[in-house]
Amino acid sequence: MCHILSGDLKKYKRYSGKSSIYLLITQQGLWAIFVYRINNKIFNSRTPKWLKNIFLGVGLLFHKFIEIITGISLPYSAQIGNDFYIGHFGGIIINSKAIIGNNCNISQGVTIGVSGRGPKRGVPRIGNNVYIGANAVIVGDIFIGDNVVIGANSLVIESVPNNCTMLGVPATKVSDNNSEFYI
Template sequence: MSNHSTLQKDFYRESGKCLSSFEIWKKCFSPNLHFIYLLRTTQKHPRSTFLGKIWRLILRHYQIKYGFQIYPETQIGAGFYLGHWGSLVINPKAKIGKNCNIAQGVTIAQANRGKNEGVPEIGNEVWIGPNAVIVGNIKIGDNVLIAPNAYVNINIPSNAVVMGNPATFTINQNATSGYINNKID
Protein backbone atom coordinates (compact mmCIF):
# COMPACT_ATOMS: atom_id res chain seq x y z
CA MET A 1 0.00 0.00 0.00
CA SER A 2 3.06 2.25 0.30
CA ASN A 3 3.00 3.22 -3.40
CA HIS A 4 -0.60 4.46 -3.26
CA SER A 5 -1.62 8.10 -2.82
CA THR A 6 -3.00 9.42 0.45
CA LEU A 7 -6.39 9.77 -1.23
CA GLN A 8 -6.36 6.12 -2.28
CA LYS A 9 -5.46 5.13 1.29
CA ASP A 10 -8.36 7.22 2.63
CA PHE A 11 -10.81 5.54 0.25
CA TYR A 12 -9.32 2.12 1.02
CA ARG A 13 -10.52 2.59 4.59
CA GLU A 14 -14.11 2.85 3.34
CA SER A 15 -14.12 0.02 0.80
CA GLY A 16 -11.30 -2.31 1.83
CA LYS A 17 -9.87 -2.32 -1.69
CA CYS A 18 -7.58 -0.17 -3.79
CA LEU A 19 -9.62 1.95 -6.16
CA SER A 20 -8.79 3.56 -9.48
CA SER A 21 -9.27 7.29 -9.94
CA PHE A 22 -12.58 6.64 -11.69
CA GLU A 23 -13.80 4.37 -8.88
CA ILE A 24 -12.85 7.03 -6.33
CA TRP A 25 -14.75 9.62 -8.32
CA LYS A 26 -17.84 7.36 -8.40
CA LYS A 27 -17.80 7.06 -4.59
CA CYS A 28 -17.86 10.85 -4.25
CA PHE A 29 -21.67 10.77 -4.23
CA SER A 30 -21.31 10.17 -0.49
CA PRO A 31 -20.85 13.60 1.18
CA ASN A 32 -18.17 12.43 3.63
CA LEU A 33 -16.09 10.78 0.88
CA HIS A 34 -16.65 13.73 -1.45
CA PHE A 35 -15.32 16.06 1.23
CA ILE A 36 -12.23 13.90 1.82
CA TYR A 37 -11.59 13.96 -1.94
CA LEU A 38 -11.84 17.78 -2.00
CA LEU A 39 -9.70 18.17 1.13
CA ARG A 40 -6.88 15.94 -0.16
CA THR A 41 -6.99 17.58 -3.59
CA THR A 42 -6.78 21.04 -2.01
CA GLN A 43 -3.86 19.93 0.18
CA LYS A 44 -1.85 19.10 -2.96
CA HIS A 45 -1.87 22.72 -4.14
CA PRO A 46 0.06 25.49 -2.34
CA ARG A 47 -2.17 28.29 -1.10
CA SER A 48 -0.32 30.95 -3.13
CA THR A 49 -0.89 29.30 -6.53
CA PHE A 50 -3.87 29.94 -8.79
CA LEU A 51 -5.05 26.32 -8.48
CA GLY A 52 -4.55 26.47 -4.73
CA LYS A 53 -6.86 29.48 -4.50
CA ILE A 54 -9.49 27.85 -6.75
CA TRP A 55 -9.45 24.59 -4.78
CA ARG A 56 -9.73 26.50 -1.49
CA LEU A 57 -12.83 28.28 -2.81
CA ILE A 58 -14.37 24.97 -3.84
CA LEU A 59 -13.47 23.40 -0.49
CA ARG A 60 -14.97 26.39 1.36
CA HIS A 61 -18.26 25.94 -0.50
CA TYR A 62 -18.45 22.29 0.55
CA GLN A 63 -17.36 23.06 4.13
CA ILE A 64 -20.52 25.14 4.40
CA LYS A 65 -22.69 22.68 2.46
CA TYR A 66 -21.66 19.55 4.41
CA GLY A 67 -20.85 21.09 7.80
CA PHE A 68 -17.18 20.04 7.91
CA GLN A 69 -14.83 22.71 9.19
CA ILE A 70 -11.55 21.05 8.28
CA TYR A 71 -8.88 23.16 6.64
CA PRO A 72 -6.18 22.09 4.17
CA GLU A 73 -3.49 23.22 6.63
CA THR A 74 -4.55 20.54 9.12
CA GLN A 75 -2.00 17.70 9.28
CA ILE A 76 -3.99 14.50 8.83
CA GLY A 77 -2.37 11.11 8.25
CA ALA A 78 -3.36 8.64 5.55
CA GLY A 79 -6.37 6.43 6.10
CA PHE A 80 -8.58 9.29 7.34
CA TYR A 81 -12.23 8.27 7.69
CA LEU A 82 -15.28 10.43 8.36
CA GLY A 83 -18.06 8.13 9.57
CA HIS A 84 -20.93 10.52 8.92
CA TRP A 85 -21.24 13.99 7.52
CA GLY A 86 -22.12 17.20 9.25
CA SER A 87 -21.15 19.40 12.16
CA LEU A 88 -17.45 18.68 12.54
CA VAL A 89 -14.83 21.23 13.62
CA ILE A 90 -11.06 20.63 13.58
CA ASN A 91 -8.59 23.39 14.36
CA PRO A 92 -6.18 23.88 11.42
CA LYS A 93 -3.17 23.55 13.76
CA ALA A 94 -4.26 20.15 15.11
CA LYS A 95 -2.32 17.03 14.14
CA ILE A 96 -4.09 13.75 13.47
CA GLY A 97 -2.31 10.45 12.83
CA LYS A 98 -3.11 7.70 10.33
CA ASN A 99 -6.13 5.37 10.38
CA CYS A 100 -8.30 7.75 12.40
CA ASN A 101 -12.09 7.66 12.41
CA ILE A 102 -14.05 10.77 13.33
CA ALA A 103 -17.83 10.76 13.77
CA GLN A 104 -20.33 13.61 13.46
CA GLY A 105 -20.51 16.44 15.97
CA VAL A 106 -16.83 16.19 16.99
CA THR A 107 -14.84 19.27 17.96
CA ILE A 108 -11.02 19.23 18.06
CA ALA A 109 -10.22 22.70 19.33
CA GLN A 110 -7.60 25.08 20.60
CA ALA A 111 -7.56 26.26 24.21
CA ASN A 112 -6.71 29.95 24.37
CA ARG A 113 -5.86 30.13 28.07
CA GLY A 114 -4.96 27.98 31.03
CA LYS A 115 -2.41 25.25 31.56
CA ASN A 116 -3.30 23.44 28.30
CA GLU A 117 -3.18 26.45 26.00
CA GLY A 118 -2.72 25.15 22.44
CA VAL A 119 -4.07 22.44 20.14
CA PRO A 120 -4.38 18.65 20.39
CA GLU A 121 -2.10 16.09 18.80
CA ILE A 122 -3.88 12.82 18.05
CA GLY A 123 -2.01 9.57 17.44
CA ASN A 124 -2.60 6.69 15.02
CA GLU A 125 -5.64 4.42 15.03
CA VAL A 126 -7.86 6.66 17.11
CA TRP A 127 -11.64 6.31 16.98
CA ILE A 128 -13.52 9.45 18.03
CA GLY A 129 -17.23 8.97 18.74
CA PRO A 130 -20.12 11.36 18.04
CA ASN A 131 -20.13 14.72 19.83
CA ALA A 132 -16.77 14.21 21.53
CA VAL A 133 -14.76 17.33 22.35
CA ILE A 134 -10.95 17.27 22.41
CA VAL A 135 -9.42 20.55 23.46
CA GLY A 136 -6.07 22.05 24.42
CA ASN A 137 -2.39 21.25 24.10
CA ILE A 138 -2.82 17.56 24.86
CA LYS A 139 -1.57 14.34 23.34
CA ILE A 140 -3.78 11.39 22.53
CA GLY A 141 -1.79 8.17 22.11
CA ASP A 142 -2.18 5.40 19.53
CA ASN A 143 -5.01 2.83 19.62
CA VAL A 144 -7.39 5.03 21.61
CA LEU A 145 -11.19 4.91 21.58
CA ILE A 146 -12.87 8.15 22.63
CA ALA A 147 -16.48 7.43 23.55
CA PRO A 148 -19.42 9.54 22.36
CA ASN A 149 -19.92 12.80 24.26
CA ALA A 150 -16.53 12.63 26.02
CA TYR A 151 -14.82 15.89 26.97
CA VAL A 152 -11.07 15.33 26.71
CA ASN A 153 -8.69 17.99 28.02
CA ILE A 154 -6.00 15.71 29.49
CA ASN A 155 -3.22 13.63 27.95
CA ILE A 156 -4.34 10.10 27.10
CA PRO A 157 -1.79 7.26 26.85
CA SER A 158 -1.83 4.70 24.06
CA ASN A 159 -4.16 1.70 24.30
CA ALA A 160 -6.94 3.40 26.23
CA VAL A 161 -10.70 3.83 26.24
CA VAL A 162 -11.78 7.37 27.16
CA MET A 163 -15.22 8.38 28.39
CA GLY A 164 -17.09 10.97 30.37
CA ASN A 165 -17.03 14.65 31.22
CA PRO A 166 -14.47 15.22 32.60
CA ALA A 167 -12.66 12.47 30.75
CA THR A 168 -11.44 9.36 32.50
CA PHE A 169 -9.67 6.48 30.82
CA THR A 170 -8.93 2.83 31.29
CA ILE A 171 -6.08 0.93 29.68
CA ASN A 172 -7.24 -1.59 27.09
CA GLN A 173 -4.85 -3.23 24.60
CA ASN A 174 -7.80 -3.84 22.23
CA ALA A 175 -9.33 -0.37 22.56
CA THR A 176 -10.16 0.10 18.88
CA SER A 177 -10.51 -3.55 17.88
CA GLY A 178 -13.59 -3.81 15.67
CA TYR A 179 -13.93 -0.02 15.43
CA ILE A 180 -11.23 0.75 12.88
CA ASN A 181 -11.56 -1.40 9.78
CA ASN A 182 -9.38 -1.70 6.69
CA LYS A 183 -6.27 -0.21 8.28
CA ILE A 184 -3.46 0.93 6.04
CA ASP A 185 0.23 0.36 6.79
Template sequence: MADYSIIQKDFYRESGKWLSTFEIWKKCINPNLHFVYILRKAQKYQKSPLLNTFWRIVLRHYQIKYGFQIYPETQIGEGFYLGHWGSLVINPKTVIGKNCNIAQGVTIGQQNRGKNEGSPIIGDEVWIGTNAVIVGAITIGNNVLIVPNSYVNFDVPPNSVVIGNPAKIIPTPNATMDYINRKVQ
Protein backbone atom coordinates in the same frame (compact mmCIF):
# COMPACT_ATOMS: atom_id res chain seq x y z
CA MET B 1 2.50 -2.85 -2.32
CA ALA B 2 2.08 -0.18 -4.95
CA ASP B 3 2.65 3.50 -4.20
CA TYR B 4 -0.94 4.58 -3.66
CA SER B 5 -1.89 8.24 -3.24
CA ILE B 6 -3.15 9.59 0.05
CA ILE B 7 -6.64 9.95 -1.51
CA GLN B 8 -6.61 6.27 -2.50
CA LYS B 9 -5.60 5.36 1.06
CA ASP B 10 -8.44 7.44 2.52
CA PHE B 11 -10.95 5.83 0.15
CA TYR B 12 -9.56 2.35 0.87
CA ARG B 13 -10.73 2.77 4.49
CA GLU B 14 -14.33 3.08 3.26
CA SER B 15 -14.46 0.25 0.73
CA GLY B 16 -11.53 -2.06 1.51
CA LYS B 17 -10.56 -1.86 -2.18
CA TRP B 18 -7.86 0.02 -4.03
CA LEU B 19 -9.72 2.27 -6.45
CA SER B 20 -8.80 3.83 -9.77
CA THR B 21 -9.23 7.57 -10.29
CA PHE B 22 -12.55 6.93 -12.05
CA GLU B 23 -13.79 4.69 -9.22
CA ILE B 24 -12.82 7.39 -6.71
CA TRP B 25 -14.90 9.91 -8.63
CA LYS B 26 -17.86 7.52 -8.58
CA LYS B 27 -17.55 7.21 -4.79
CA CYS B 28 -17.65 11.02 -4.42
CA ILE B 29 -21.44 10.83 -4.38
CA ASN B 30 -20.92 10.09 -0.66
CA PRO B 31 -20.61 13.53 1.07
CA ASN B 32 -17.92 12.32 3.50
CA LEU B 33 -15.69 10.95 0.76
CA HIS B 34 -16.38 13.95 -1.48
CA PHE B 35 -15.26 16.33 1.27
CA VAL B 36 -12.13 14.29 2.04
CA TYR B 37 -11.26 14.31 -1.68
CA ILE B 38 -11.54 18.11 -1.87
CA LEU B 39 -9.68 18.59 1.43
CA ARG B 40 -6.78 16.45 0.17
CA LYS B 41 -6.64 18.44 -3.08
CA ALA B 42 -6.57 21.71 -1.10
CA GLN B 43 -3.76 20.29 1.06
CA LYS B 44 -1.81 19.10 -1.98
CA TYR B 45 -1.83 22.48 -3.74
CA GLN B 46 -1.11 24.82 -0.80
CA LYS B 47 2.18 25.97 -2.34
CA SER B 48 0.76 26.68 -5.82
CA PRO B 49 -0.82 30.17 -5.74
CA LEU B 50 -3.41 29.65 -8.49
CA LEU B 51 -4.40 26.07 -7.62
CA ASN B 52 -4.34 26.94 -3.90
CA THR B 53 -6.89 29.71 -4.47
CA PHE B 54 -9.09 27.47 -6.63
CA TRP B 55 -9.12 24.53 -4.18
CA ARG B 56 -9.67 26.81 -1.16
CA ILE B 57 -12.75 28.30 -2.82
CA VAL B 58 -14.07 24.82 -3.65
CA LEU B 59 -13.27 23.61 -0.12
CA ARG B 60 -15.05 26.60 1.45
CA HIS B 61 -18.17 25.85 -0.59
CA TYR B 62 -18.24 22.25 0.64
CA GLN B 63 -17.41 23.23 4.23
CA ILE B 64 -20.65 25.21 4.22
CA LYS B 65 -22.62 22.59 2.28
CA TYR B 66 -21.62 19.58 4.40
CA GLY B 67 -20.91 21.22 7.77
CA PHE B 68 -17.26 20.13 8.01
CA GLN B 69 -14.89 22.81 9.29
CA ILE B 70 -11.52 21.28 8.46
CA TYR B 71 -8.77 23.37 6.87
CA PRO B 72 -5.86 22.47 4.55
CA GLU B 73 -3.36 23.46 7.26
CA THR B 74 -4.59 20.64 9.50
CA GLN B 75 -2.03 17.83 9.39
CA ILE B 76 -3.96 14.60 8.82
CA GLY B 77 -2.36 11.20 8.26
CA GLU B 78 -3.42 8.79 5.55
CA GLY B 79 -6.42 6.55 6.02
CA PHE B 80 -8.60 9.40 7.33
CA TYR B 81 -12.24 8.37 7.74
CA LEU B 82 -15.28 10.52 8.46
CA GLY B 83 -18.07 8.29 9.76
CA HIS B 84 -21.03 10.58 9.11
CA TRP B 85 -21.39 14.02 7.62
CA GLY B 86 -22.30 17.24 9.35
CA SER B 87 -21.21 19.52 12.15
CA LEU B 88 -17.53 18.73 12.58
CA VAL B 89 -14.92 21.28 13.71
CA ILE B 90 -11.15 20.69 13.71
CA ASN B 91 -8.69 23.46 14.54
CA PRO B 92 -6.13 24.05 11.75
CA LYS B 93 -3.21 23.57 14.17
CA THR B 94 -4.36 20.08 15.14
CA VAL B 95 -2.23 17.09 14.13
CA ILE B 96 -4.05 13.80 13.42
CA GLY B 97 -2.28 10.48 12.84
CA LYS B 98 -2.95 7.59 10.45
CA ASN B 99 -6.12 5.49 10.29
CA CYS B 100 -8.27 7.78 12.41
CA ASN B 101 -12.08 7.74 12.46
CA ILE B 102 -14.07 10.81 13.42
CA ALA B 103 -17.85 10.83 13.84
CA GLN B 104 -20.30 13.74 13.48
CA GLY B 105 -20.61 16.50 16.04
CA VAL B 106 -16.96 16.28 17.11
CA THR B 107 -15.02 19.39 18.11
CA ILE B 108 -11.22 19.29 18.20
CA GLY B 109 -10.15 22.76 19.24
CA GLN B 110 -7.49 24.90 20.74
CA GLN B 111 -7.46 26.23 24.25
CA ASN B 112 -6.58 29.92 24.41
CA ARG B 113 -5.30 30.16 27.99
CA GLY B 114 -4.16 28.10 30.91
CA LYS B 115 -1.71 25.23 31.20
CA ASN B 116 -3.02 23.48 28.05
CA GLU B 117 -2.95 26.50 25.76
CA GLY B 118 -2.73 25.24 22.18
CA SER B 119 -4.13 22.45 19.97
CA PRO B 120 -4.28 18.65 20.26
CA ILE B 121 -1.97 16.05 18.76
CA ILE B 122 -3.86 12.85 18.03
CA GLY B 123 -2.01 9.57 17.46
CA ASP B 124 -2.57 6.72 15.00
CA GLU B 125 -5.65 4.48 15.06
CA VAL B 126 -7.81 6.75 17.16
CA TRP B 127 -11.60 6.43 17.03
CA ILE B 128 -13.50 9.56 18.11
CA GLY B 129 -17.21 9.11 18.80
CA THR B 130 -20.17 11.39 18.17
CA ASN B 131 -20.18 14.77 19.95
CA ALA B 132 -16.82 14.22 21.65
CA VAL B 133 -14.86 17.37 22.51
CA ILE B 134 -11.05 17.38 22.55
CA VAL B 135 -9.37 20.65 23.48
CA GLY B 136 -5.98 22.04 24.40
CA ALA B 137 -2.33 21.23 23.78
CA ILE B 138 -2.81 17.61 24.74
CA THR B 139 -1.59 14.35 23.26
CA ILE B 140 -3.88 11.44 22.49
CA GLY B 141 -1.82 8.23 22.17
CA ASN B 142 -2.14 5.49 19.55
CA ASN B 143 -4.99 2.94 19.71
CA VAL B 144 -7.37 5.14 21.71
CA LEU B 145 -11.16 5.00 21.61
CA ILE B 146 -12.93 8.18 22.72
CA VAL B 147 -16.52 7.30 23.61
CA PRO B 148 -19.35 9.55 22.29
CA ASN B 149 -20.07 12.69 24.34
CA SER B 150 -16.70 12.58 26.15
CA TYR B 151 -14.88 15.79 27.07
CA VAL B 152 -11.09 15.38 26.89
CA ASN B 153 -8.73 18.14 28.02
CA PHE B 154 -5.81 16.04 29.29
CA ASP B 155 -3.19 13.69 27.82
CA VAL B 156 -4.39 10.17 27.07
CA PRO B 157 -1.88 7.30 27.05
CA PRO B 158 -1.84 4.74 24.22
CA ASN B 159 -4.14 1.70 24.39
CA SER B 160 -6.96 3.36 26.27
CA VAL B 161 -10.68 3.98 26.24
CA VAL B 162 -11.79 7.46 27.31
CA ILE B 163 -15.33 7.81 28.62
CA GLY B 164 -17.46 10.50 30.21
CA ASN B 165 -17.58 14.12 31.22
CA PRO B 166 -15.37 14.56 33.13
CA ALA B 167 -13.58 11.87 31.18
CA LYS B 168 -11.94 8.84 32.72
CA ILE B 169 -9.25 6.65 31.19
CA ILE B 170 -9.65 2.89 31.08
CA PRO B 171 -6.49 1.03 29.97
CA THR B 172 -7.52 -1.37 27.19
CA PRO B 173 -4.97 -3.26 25.04
CA ASN B 174 -7.29 -3.59 22.01
CA ALA B 175 -9.21 -0.34 22.45
CA THR B 176 -10.03 0.21 18.77
CA MET B 177 -10.33 -3.42 17.69
CA ASP B 178 -13.40 -3.79 15.42
CA TYR B 179 -13.84 0.00 15.45
CA ILE B 180 -11.07 0.84 13.00
CA ASN B 181 -11.23 -1.44 9.98
CA ARG B 182 -9.23 -1.68 6.76
CA LYS B 183 -6.12 0.07 8.06
CA VAL B 184 -3.54 1.36 5.60
CA GLN B 185 0.13 0.72 6.23
Protein backbone atom coordinates in the same frame (compact mmCIF):
# COMPACT_ATOMS: atom_id res chain seq x y z
CA MET C 1 -1.05 12.16 -3.78
CA CYS C 2 -3.12 9.54 -5.62
CA HIS C 3 -1.82 6.93 -3.16
CA ILE C 4 -3.23 8.88 -0.20
CA LEU C 5 -6.56 9.52 -1.92
CA SER C 6 -6.85 5.87 -2.88
CA GLY C 7 -6.13 4.83 0.74
CA ASP C 8 -9.05 6.94 1.96
CA LEU C 9 -11.31 5.51 -0.75
CA LYS C 10 -10.23 1.92 0.02
CA LYS C 11 -11.11 2.43 3.67
CA TYR C 12 -14.60 3.63 2.72
CA LYS C 13 -14.98 0.62 0.42
CA ARG C 14 -13.92 -1.79 3.21
CA TYR C 15 -16.58 -0.39 5.53
CA SER C 16 -19.43 -0.22 3.04
CA GLY C 17 -18.74 -2.87 0.40
CA LYS C 18 -19.94 -0.36 -2.22
CA SER C 19 -18.24 0.61 -5.48
CA SER C 20 -15.89 3.58 -5.76
CA ILE C 21 -18.33 5.42 -8.05
CA TYR C 22 -21.19 4.97 -5.58
CA LEU C 23 -19.03 6.23 -2.70
CA LEU C 24 -17.75 9.24 -4.64
CA ILE C 25 -21.33 10.24 -5.42
CA THR C 26 -22.89 9.64 -2.00
CA GLN C 27 -20.31 10.09 0.78
CA GLN C 28 -20.02 13.68 1.96
CA GLY C 29 -17.10 12.82 4.24
CA LEU C 30 -15.20 11.54 1.24
CA TRP C 31 -15.89 14.78 -0.65
CA ALA C 32 -14.47 16.79 2.25
CA ILE C 33 -11.41 14.54 2.50
CA PHE C 34 -10.68 14.81 -1.23
CA VAL C 35 -10.91 18.61 -1.21
CA TYR C 36 -8.70 18.67 1.91
CA ARG C 37 -6.08 16.36 0.32
CA ILE C 38 -5.82 18.44 -2.85
CA ASN C 39 -5.61 21.76 -0.97
CA ASN C 40 -3.14 20.34 1.56
CA LYS C 41 -0.91 19.11 -1.29
CA ILE C 42 -0.91 22.62 -2.76
CA PHE C 43 -0.27 24.17 0.68
CA ASN C 44 2.75 21.92 1.27
CA SER C 45 4.13 22.16 -2.28
CA ARG C 46 7.21 24.10 -3.35
CA THR C 47 5.16 26.08 -5.86
CA PRO C 48 6.13 29.78 -6.02
CA LYS C 49 4.20 31.71 -3.35
CA TRP C 50 2.28 33.89 -5.80
CA LEU C 51 1.06 30.84 -7.76
CA LYS C 52 0.37 28.85 -4.58
CA ASN C 53 -1.81 31.72 -3.31
CA ILE C 54 -3.87 31.65 -6.52
CA PHE C 55 -4.37 27.87 -6.27
CA LEU C 56 -5.21 28.10 -2.56
CA GLY C 57 -7.68 30.92 -3.28
CA VAL C 58 -9.54 28.64 -5.69
CA GLY C 59 -9.14 25.74 -3.25
CA LEU C 60 -10.63 27.84 -0.46
CA LEU C 61 -13.76 28.34 -2.57
CA PHE C 62 -14.11 24.56 -2.92
CA HIS C 63 -13.41 24.15 0.81
CA LYS C 64 -16.14 26.64 1.73
CA PHE C 65 -18.59 25.02 -0.68
CA ILE C 66 -17.96 21.59 0.86
CA GLU C 67 -18.14 23.08 4.37
CA ILE C 68 -21.53 24.65 3.64
CA ILE C 69 -23.13 21.58 2.03
CA THR C 70 -21.65 18.95 4.38
CA GLY C 71 -20.98 20.73 7.66
CA ILE C 72 -17.40 19.40 7.61
CA SER C 73 -14.46 21.78 8.01
CA LEU C 74 -11.04 20.30 7.19
CA PRO C 75 -8.64 23.26 6.77
CA TYR C 76 -5.80 22.64 4.32
CA SER C 77 -3.14 23.54 6.91
CA ALA C 78 -4.20 20.77 9.33
CA GLN C 79 -2.10 17.60 9.20
CA ILE C 80 -4.27 14.52 8.63
CA GLY C 81 -2.65 11.13 8.09
CA ASN C 82 -3.50 8.40 5.57
CA ASP C 83 -6.67 6.29 5.60
CA PHE C 84 -8.89 8.90 7.25
CA TYR C 85 -12.59 8.09 7.64
CA ILE C 86 -15.54 10.30 8.48
CA GLY C 87 -18.39 8.01 9.51
CA HIS C 88 -21.26 10.45 9.14
CA PHE C 89 -21.38 13.97 7.85
CA GLY C 90 -22.20 17.11 9.76
CA GLY C 91 -20.86 19.34 12.48
CA ILE C 92 -17.21 18.31 12.18
CA ILE C 93 -14.75 21.08 13.00
CA ILE C 94 -11.00 20.54 12.95
CA ASN C 95 -8.64 23.35 13.88
CA SER C 96 -6.20 24.44 11.19
CA LYS C 97 -3.23 23.52 13.41
CA ALA C 98 -4.50 20.08 14.46
CA ILE C 99 -2.41 16.98 13.81
CA ILE C 100 -4.19 13.66 13.25
CA GLY C 101 -2.30 10.41 12.68
CA ASN C 102 -2.89 7.55 10.24
CA ASN C 103 -5.92 5.27 10.11
CA CYS C 104 -8.26 7.41 12.24
CA ASN C 105 -12.07 7.47 12.26
CA ILE C 106 -14.26 10.32 13.41
CA SER C 107 -18.02 10.54 13.73
CA GLN C 108 -20.49 13.38 13.33
CA GLY C 109 -20.36 16.41 15.61
CA VAL C 110 -16.65 16.06 16.50
CA THR C 111 -14.64 19.15 17.40
CA ILE C 112 -10.85 19.13 17.53
CA GLY C 113 -9.90 22.62 18.58
CA VAL C 114 -7.93 25.19 20.50
CA SER C 115 -8.46 25.77 24.20
CA GLY C 116 -6.69 26.58 27.44
CA ARG C 117 -4.79 29.47 28.95
CA GLY C 118 -1.13 30.32 29.12
CA PRO C 119 1.16 27.31 28.56
CA LYS C 120 -1.84 24.94 28.28
CA ARG C 121 -3.29 26.87 25.33
CA GLY C 122 -3.01 24.95 22.11
CA VAL C 123 -4.36 22.36 19.71
CA PRO C 124 -4.45 18.55 20.12
CA ARG C 125 -2.14 16.08 18.47
CA ILE C 126 -3.85 12.77 17.80
CA GLY C 127 -1.98 9.49 17.31
CA ASN C 128 -2.61 6.59 14.92
CA ASN C 129 -5.60 4.23 14.91
CA VAL C 130 -7.81 6.54 16.99
CA TYR C 131 -11.60 6.28 16.97
CA ILE C 132 -13.50 9.44 17.99
CA GLY C 133 -17.20 8.93 18.75
CA ALA C 134 -20.12 11.21 17.91
CA ASN C 135 -20.11 14.72 19.42
CA ALA C 136 -16.78 14.26 21.17
CA VAL C 137 -14.73 17.39 21.85
CA ILE C 138 -10.93 17.26 22.05
CA VAL C 139 -9.31 20.57 22.95
CA GLY C 140 -6.10 22.08 24.27
CA ASP C 141 -2.39 21.40 23.99
CA ILE C 142 -2.75 17.65 24.58
CA PHE C 143 -1.69 14.39 22.96
CA ILE C 144 -4.02 11.47 22.28
CA GLY C 145 -2.00 8.23 22.11
CA ASP C 146 -2.21 5.45 19.54
CA ASN C 147 -5.07 2.89 19.46
CA VAL C 148 -7.38 5.03 21.60
CA VAL C 149 -11.19 5.12 21.67
CA ILE C 150 -12.82 8.42 22.61
CA GLY C 151 -16.45 7.68 23.48
CA ALA C 152 -19.44 9.63 22.21
CA ASN C 153 -20.18 12.96 23.92
CA SER C 154 -16.81 12.96 25.73
CA LEU C 155 -14.80 16.09 26.52
CA VAL C 156 -11.06 15.41 26.37
CA ILE C 157 -8.93 18.13 27.97
CA GLU C 158 -5.96 16.07 29.23
CA SER C 159 -3.46 13.91 27.35
CA VAL C 160 -4.43 10.26 26.86
CA PRO C 161 -2.05 7.26 26.96
CA ASN C 162 -1.93 4.56 24.26
CA ASN C 163 -4.36 1.64 24.11
CA CYS C 164 -7.32 2.73 26.21
CA THR C 165 -10.94 3.87 26.09
CA MET C 166 -11.90 7.33 27.37
CA LEU C 167 -15.42 8.40 28.28
CA GLY C 168 -17.22 11.22 30.05
CA VAL C 169 -17.12 14.92 30.79
CA PRO C 170 -14.29 15.42 31.43
CA ALA C 171 -13.14 12.18 29.84
CA THR C 172 -11.54 9.58 32.08
CA LYS C 173 -10.04 6.19 31.30
CA VAL C 174 -12.77 3.54 31.60
CA SER C 175 -10.90 0.51 30.22
CA ASP C 176 -7.77 -0.82 28.58
CA ASN C 177 -9.75 -1.76 25.47
CA ASN C 178 -8.11 -0.27 22.41
CA SER C 179 -9.51 0.80 19.03
CA GLU C 180 -8.87 -2.53 17.29
CA PHE C 181 -12.56 -3.35 16.81
CA TYR C 182 -13.58 0.25 16.02
CA ILE C 183 -11.17 0.93 13.18
